[in-house]
Amino acid sequence: MGKQTLDISPVGRVEGDLDVRVEIADGYVVNAWTHAELFRGFEIILRGKDPQAGLIVTPRICGICGGSHLTSASWALDTAWGTEVPRNAILARNLGQIVETIQSIPRYFYGLFAIDLTNKNYRSSRFYDEAVRRFSAFTGKSYELGVTISAKPVEIYALLGGQWPHSSYMVPGGVMCAPTLTDITRAWAILEYFRTNWLEPVWLGCSLERYEEIQTYDDFMNWLDEDIKHRESDLGFYWRMGLDIGLDKYGAGVGRYVTWGYLAHEDRYQKPTIEGRNAAMIMKSGVYDSFTDTHTLMDQSFARENLTHSWYDEGTTDIHPSDRTTKPIANNTKDFDNAYSWASAVLHKDFGRLEAGPLARQLVAGGNHGESWQHHDGFILDVFKKMGGANIHVRQLARLHEIVKLYRQAEHCLREFKLNDPWYIKPTEKDGKGWGATEAARGALCHWVDIEGGKIKNYQVIAPGTWNIGPRDGQDKRGPIEEALVGTPIEDPTDPVEVGHVARSFDSCLVCTVHAHDAKTGEELARFRTA
Amino acid sequence: MTNVLWLQGGACSGNTMSFLNAEEPTVCDLISDFGINVLWHPSLGLELGNNLQTLLWDCILGKVPLDILVFEGSVVNAPNGTGEWNRFADRPMKDWLIDLAQAASFIVAVGDCATWGGIPAMSPNPSESQGLQFLKRQEGGFLGKDFRAKSGLPVINIPGCPAHPDWITQILVAIATGRIGDIALDELNRPQTFFNTFTQTGCTRNVHFAYKATTAEFGQRKGCLFYDLGCRGPMTHSSCNRILWNRVSSKTRAGMPCLGCTEPEFPFFDLKPGTVFKTQTVMGVPKELPPGVNKKDYALLTMVAKDAAPPWAEEDFFTV
Ligand code: SF4
Ligand code: SF4
Numbered sequence: 001m002g003k004q005t006l007d008i009s010p011v012g013r014v015e016g017d018l019d020v021r022v023e024i025a026d027g028y029v030v031n032a033w034t035h036a037e038l039f040r041g042f043e044i045i046l047r048g049k050d051p052q053a054g055l056i057v058t059p060r061i062c063g064i065c066g067g068s069h070l071t072s073a074s075w076a077l078d079t080a081w082g083t084e085v086p087r088n089a090i091l092a093r094n095l096g097q098i099v100e101t102i103q104s105i106p107r108y109f110y111g112l113f114a115i116d117l118t119n120k121n122y123r124s125s126r127f128y129d130e131a132v133r134r135f136s137a138f139t140g141k142s143y144e145l146g147v148t149i150s151a152k153p154v155e156i157y158a159l160l161g162g163q164w165p166h167s168s169y170m171v172p173g174g175v176m177c178a179p180t181l182t183d184i185t186r187a188w189a190i191l192e193y194f195r196t197n198w199l200e201p202v203w204l205g206c207s208l209e210r211y212e213e214i215q216t217y218d219d220f221m222n223w224l225d226e227d228i229k230h231r232e233s234d235l236g237f238y239w240r241m242g243l244d245i246g247l248d249k250y251g252a253g254v255g256r257y258v259t260w261g262y263l264a265h266e267d268r269y270q271k272p273t274i275e276g277r278n279a280a281m282i283m284k285s286g287v288y289d290s291f292t293d294t295h296t297l298m299d300q301s302f303a304r305e306n307l308t309h310s311w312y313d314e315g316t317t318d319i320h321p322s323d324r325t326t327k328p329i330a331n332n333t334k335d336f337d338n339a340y341s342w343a344s345a346v347l348h349k350d351f352g353r354l355e356a357g358p359l360a361r362q363l364v365a366g367g368n369h370g371e372s373w374q375h376h377d378g379f380i381l382d383v384f385k386k387m388g389g390a391n392i393h394v395r396q397l398a399r400l401h402e403i404v405k406l407y408r409q410a411e412h413c414l415r416e417f418k419l420n421d422p423w424y425i426k427p428t429e430k431d432g433k434g435w436g437a438t439e440a441a442r443g444a445l446c447h448w449v450d451i452e453g454g455k456i457k458n459y460q461v462i463a464p465g466t467w468n469i470g471p472r473d474g475q476d477k478r479g480p481i482e483e484a485l486v487g488t489p490i491e492d493p494t495d496p497v498e499v500g501h502v503a504r505s506f507d508s509c510l511v512c513t514v515h516a517h518d519a520k521t522g523e524e525l526a527r528f529r530t531a
Numbered sequence: 532m533t534n535v536l537w538l539q540g541g542a543c544s545g546n547t548m549s550f551l552n553a554e555e556p557t558v559c560d561l562i563s564d565f566g567i568n569v570l571w572h573p574s575l576g577l578e579l580g581n582n583l584q585t586l587l588w589d590c591i592l593g594k595v596p597l598d599i600l601v602f603e604g605s606v607v608n609a610p611n612g613t614g615e616w617n618r619f620a621d622r623p624m625k626d627w628l629i630d631l632a633q634a635a636s637f638i639v640a641v642g643d644c645a646t647w648g649g650i651p652a653m654s655p656n657p658s659e660s661q662g663l664q665f666l667k668r669q670e671g672g673f674l675g676k677d678f679r680a681k682s683g684l685p686v687i688n689i690p691g692c693p694a695h696p697d698w699i700t701q702i703l704v705a706i707a708t709g710r711i712g713d714i715a716l717d718e719l720n721r722p723q724t725f726f727n728t729f730t731q732t733g734c735t736r737n738v739h740f741a742y743k744a745t746t747a748e749f750g751q752r753k754g755c756l757f758y759d760l761g762c763r764g765p766m767t768h769s770s771c772n773r774i775l776w777n778r779v780s781s782k783t784r785a786g787m788p789c790l791g792c793t794e795p796e797f798p799f800f801d802l803k804p805g806t807v808f809k810t811q812t813v814m815g816v817p818k819e820l821p822p823g824v825n826k827k828d829y830a831l832l833t834m835v836a837k838d839a840a841p842p843w844a845e846e847d848f849f850t851v
């Protein structure tokens with residue numbers, strides 16, 4: 001059988017519209033190209049502006065993880081200005097970031113991922129009817145509850161920053177807010193509401209404490225068997241259905257993973273520096289190389305970008321991102337042998353292409369590198385090894401597993417606030433270079449800022465999507481999503497839902513849109529779909 | 532049934548995220564209780580690739596009635612007016628927009644990018660972005676000054692970065708329930724019901740504004756953010772302190788100066804050095820005063836206010 005080329009436009013968007021080209025032979029993807037189709041030029045806009053302009057502009061790079069951009073922008077200025085950040089402020093920044101991610105988990109899972117399980121492809125699965133009942137867009141029982149309750153955690157963000165999305169309450173030297181008893185009590189109540197109305201009864205089918213006993217793949221399987229409530233929870237149901245429809249069979253990717261680490265420790269990062277950052281994060285940074293099963297620390301100086309296959313006129317050698325000049329080329333025709341995307345290829349100087357995201361974070365969390373006091377969790381690494389590497393399903397599990405840990409971290413922040421201690425220490429503005437990083441829900445994010453003469457000389461951002469969506473690099477090696485697409489089975493080329501599964505399993509900033517439904521789900525929606 | 536098609540141009544999805552925070556009604560309620568039918572949405576829609584392209588053509592050709600076109604994000608014209616820097620479904624987004632705008636009964640622009648061009652249109656505007664019917668305060672925009680949707684209305688502008696979810700849901704419901712005729716638009720085509728008052732209306736720091744008591748630094752529990760930290764609350768048309776954000780707060784309540792994001796000039800002063808979170812003053816007097824207040828009266832008022840200020844105006848007000 002000959003090769004068939006499929007251009008899917010659009011697949012999804014955010015950080016640029018995402019289009020995918022795949023070549024299919026004998027029902028499997030044999031080659032793939034991902035291309036981002038939007039250029040707004042934030043780096044260009046920021047040049048020459050106020051040093052603090054990034055606090056206002058960069059959250060608007062992405063309204064889905066704007067709080068993470070704000071975090072990176074503030075820490076970048078903190079390192080450039082040599083500020084002191086009071087512990088209350090560190091906790092308040094962490095809390096904002098945590099609730100943004102907690103929000104993202106049900107919103108992403110139900111709103112963007114699980115609706116695919118109602119695709120006609122899976123009609124023969126014994127889980128299908130139940131999936132339709134739970135996950136149908138807008139009307140599914142879990143969909144409606146999950147999407148609605150996803151608005152709750154960010155109410156806590158609003159208590160700190162006035163609104164979510166797009167507050168700029170984090171500033172060099174601390175935060176703008178000074179929450180009172182009212183705010184803190186409400187925040188506790190909102191967390192509790194989220195736990196008792198969705199997280200425990202619907203999502204886990206058990207208490208957080210019971211879930212936290214799971215340390216290995218076997219523990220997880222035992223947990224599934226232990227109680228019908230576990231099996232029938234959305235997590236338990238999803239896990240069983242995913243195996244049934246083969247989500248554990250494809251979507252591997254590049255096999256190397258990166259995280260910058262995140263959540264600065266409130267007592268260890270009050271005098272932030274670029275060099276001191278790794279040892280001060282609660283969730284450690286690192287690179288996991290699955291081919292050699294080794295963990296190493298990640299450092300900003302290891303990052304490189306290559307623009308050979310991107311629509312920029314900045315040469316074809318690997319350069320450090322902070323040396324970029326962001327020169328878009330006027331003619332952005334799609335040329336799959338040359339340039340075909342606004343995303344760049346991001347690399348590690350030694351390890352090459354790396355996957356960023358929740359799976360990366362959890363694989364790194366299983367390493368014994370880093371500081372002894374830093375968070376360690378070997379569960380996902382164990383699942384990864386038992387399953388023989390990455391696939392869509394383990395990538396999902398990593399994402400979903402995080403919610404309980406983050407919930408605990410949110411409690412920690414609320415407990416540790418000392419309401420009458422300072423929230424801000426006014427810094428002195430000065431020239432210099434700064435770097436700030438964090439983990440957005442969907443992966444490693446960092447900002448470099450260079451201030452000269454009291455204004456921004458250069459501002460560069462590497463978003464999670466850039467690691468994952470990037471096109472081929474200088475050696476023509478495929479990017480993580482491109483690589484993960486290879487080997488994907490395509491049942492129906494007119495409705496390649498599997499491509500969507502792979503792309504979305506990265507939970508990259510692709511607010512993806514690969515969907516279809518058969519007569520059955522169609523009927524469910526028919527009430528609303530006829531004019 | 533009211534068919535809604537929601538598209539994004541030069542966007543960050545912030546308005547979509549904001550919209551998903553809606554609670555009364557929720558996004559799901561809109562569909563089940565108010566007869567709104569989302570034909571497609573970039574994050575929530577069901578079709579991809581060719582299937583979506585077919586749907587878009589069906590809307591353009593009138594095979595599928597397009598009641599409301601919601602647009603989020605700026606209209607990207609780069610490079611050189613071609614719009615190729617923002618292709619969507621295999622065509623420049625701006626070409627889809629021209630066709631769909633002719634077919635739509637109502638057009639709703641959500642967020643600053645769609646209304647005025649927003650952050651992407653900030654100088655030097657590398658993406659040649661415009662709003663649908665304005666570029667900053669200048670009328671015209673992408674569709675032109677005289678453009679009217681099939682209903683006879685211009686583009687309904689719901690600015691804000693992002694727009695408040697309730698502003699969006701209420702307008703969609705007003706259209707779906709035939710109430711839109713009751714809604715008056717201001718000279719920038721914003722629904723007056725949300726944009727006639729100021730951010731300051733309802734701000735918990737109002738009393739400090741009146742007594743000229745300042746929040747000199749961030750992280751304080753007293754004072755008004757106008758005198759030192761650049762709050763634009765007195766000059767900004769919005770209902771942020773009346774229709775609270777995420778049901779619980781607003782920027783100024785949390786101690787963050789209003790950035791004036793519902794006005795076409797946002798981000799003000801193009802974020803030039805020295806303008807971010809700092810009140811612009813001439814000899815200690817704020818350069819910009821609330822609309823209708825003249826400098827002389829203001830100076831007088833300041834004297835009186837300072838004289839009259841009770842001691843607590845300078846003390847911690849929102850204590851623990
Ligand atoms: S903080 Fe801003 S909105 Fe509130 S009273 Fe002061 S100037 Fe007005
Ligand atoms: S308070 Fe000001 S900056 Fe904030 S959303 Fe309202 S109008 Fe925009």
